Amino acid sequence: MADNEKEKTAEAFQDDISYVTGYKPLILVAEDTDSNFLLISTILKKAYKLVRAVNGIEAVDLAGQYRPDLILMDIRMPHMDGMEATRILRNKGIEIPIIAVTAFAFDQDRNRILEAGCNDYIAKPISSVILKDKIQYWLNKESVS
Template sequence: MTDSTSMPHKPLILIAEDVESNYKLLEIILKKEYDLLWAKNGREAVDYAFSAHPDAVLMDIKMPVMDGIEALKEIRRHNATLPVIMQTAYAFDTDRRIAEEAGCNGFITKPVMPRELKMYLDQYLHRDNA
């Protein structure tokens, strides 16, 4: 009989991204260190944030059904501490300001640079190693 408590726990990252190729890129970067959950729109992201209890969220700003800013605001109404890192191909200062005002913990632009993404995740998920 194996003891499941001896297996290392991989943090769960919720990726809110409507474009499959963008999700696949994030999957390649993250799958070795993290368990991943894919939401294809902002409404799914909010639902998964509450039901799956991820350790962090990567939230695209431009998505169908509910955009990333509205999804972030909805998450923040119920959870002020969940790390949410916004990602967008539209790197305007106004987008960054709006995301920060809504409560994001970080902001990265696409194409995502693996080092920058891992820096943010390490900052919020590996505090005990710092």
């Protein structure tokens, strides 16, 4: 199946769930760069409700305030990076799935991200198919738990 066919199928499936249940999962997007947030928003806005944090401090605050279903956490942000924000959330007992979004793609970077408490990661540039698949995986895993 071609990537665009997979994308259409995943999107149609999520649209069907949203239509039938009336529920759109809430995703906190911690991303300081406007163009990256716009890309993520364009990919996800049909199937999910989004709230944005522009730095790690705001991500920690908004995670506590909104209790999102999932967090997309940029690793390099001003004031507090995504790894520190993730550590704080985990120390507060918040077990929301966190997917790191990063330009760092080496194994040692991946290990540091996972050790900080992220459940998964996606490398930039972002693939819409991979992003949707990872989000769906973690949301489904949480609903089964």
